[in-house]
Amino acid sequence: MNSFEQEIAEALAATGSFEKEAALKLISVPPDTSHGNFTIPCFSLAKVMRKAPKMIAEDLAAQVKLPAGLSKVEAVNGYLNFFIDRGFLAKSTLEEIAAKGLEYGYAAPNGKVVCIDFSSPNIGKELAFHHLRSTMIGNSLSRIYKAAGYKVERINHLGDWGTAFGKLIVMYLRENRPTDDATLDSLTVKELNILYAAFSKASKEEPGLEDEARAAFTKLEQGDEFYRKLWTAFRAATLKELMRIYDMMGVGFDHYTGESFFEDKIPAILDELREKNLMVKSQDLDVVMLDEFDLNPCLIRKSDGSTLYATRDLAAACYRKKEYNFDKCLYVVDLGQALHFKQVFHVLKKMGREWYKDMYHIPFGVILQLVDGKWEKGKTRTGTASLLRDVIEAAQKKILEFIDEKNPNLENKELIARQIGISALTFNDLKNSRLKDVRFDWDAVMSFEGDTGPYVQNAHVRLCSIMRKAGIERANLAAAIKDVNFAELTDDAAYSLINLLAKKGEKILGAVAGDEPSVLAQYALEIAEAAHKFIHEDRVLGSPEEKSRLFLVQATQIVLENVLDLLGLFPIRQM
């Protein structure tokens, strides 16, 4: 907690040995609580003070006047360790949770706007397992940023424009599929996926097919009515399935402004590039040179005049700045596209958009799949990627077997099984740092023991179960705290748990600082572990400390529920 650090710094300043600011900078958190809650390593002071670190720590320990709420200060091997009084920590932490409820640990609104571009799948293809990463990292980040005080614009930059549609159109017509309204209306994304795979197979034997697809897209871009009609049908079919899955996963967006949305905003960008003499011809292409940044040129237009990915991203960035006036704009996209974003950001810089430095690519490692004995990037195009809906279905089925064994009479068990399954997949994605590559392995993904979503959810369920047995449906913390005797919450198990609950605010800020949901995922594991231990060691119902302990159960449930929510997991109450 900040106030403790402030007070420790002041107390140290009062000894006359150093300035408050300097002291504040030195304060850190020891690796485990046996060394206290705060510590000052005295090694760096040795030179200035001309004393051994051990002596410095001992002298300071003798001189410093302990601020209120701290119970002990001790010098160990050159470290000056401060201990918080357990009863004091319990009181201050639990009172704050009682006052703030689910929003305990949230930062006050800071008036800043952050745009988060995530998920952004390509239309015409089914969601593959690897789409889960951007979707769930972005979903979680958008919740975490909100908790940190930002106004968040969640943007799904659908890949609904580009040569890919040329491919679909070419293949659709080549197979002589009917193009009446009724048939087009009933198109499914599954069929489109098959068309894609067929195209990529056919184009291997017929190199001319790629050109045909490019020509088809150019025709579409030029406004051909028939092609437009096909495109609309392809888009609608994909969107329908997409919404079904987002719904299932509890993911939502504020804007579905796909690439096609920026079609009519591109000419202005091209004009500006020309006016500023930034666009040059190279190999029959329009490009912006980026030599001065040690980057390859950014491709703006193909030789036939149609636009590219980067062009539409430029238009999108300018539109977003104008429309939302963001302070930060995040792109949650895999690491493989780092170069693309670097190029786009630098073109913006050359265009004189000073806000280019507020643009951040939030990269993450790729999902690798075993193809013919080698780990490689799964590709929806060639059909080597596992489909997200298949993975979700398999997870649900597996969890359902678990439920049938442990709790067969559970109501709504199909729904709960799916929620646990989706949460497990999500947690698996969020618990590690973003940049690690993930090797997709069915057995590993379908294992639900140990450091997993179900482990965290189970802790939450057990807390809810105790509350239910005590006749509490929904915690009313403000009323219940009157009966708490904080001295009864100072044993090791209770203290460890409370000490963790007290860190919620700093964990939220830590997750935002690194754009890392894993900070909160690891935190959720720590709370779950401490909660399991607490209810295992400290009997709640029927014990002399029942009221105090029951309050801690409720406070933990509230914190855990919200942390699960910030991660985008379902905080279920029974399983």
Added chain:
RNA sequence: GCGGAUGUAGCCCAACUGGAUAGAGCGUUUGGCUACGAACCAAAAGGCUCCAGGUUCGAGUCCUGGCACCCGCACCA
């Protein structure tokens, strides 16, 4: 070739951004349900943190040079 990411226990990962004895989970071995939910708890074993140098009171973390693996590099998005 150039650029980027990663490398920590048999496997998969942490380590609060340079601090104390490098921590969890899976797997292995063992103990605990007539028990507020055992999807749990407890214990044991398991480490030259890829290699070689450097920076300093102190390096898994920073710098240099290698090695391994993955990704990207002109008309896909």
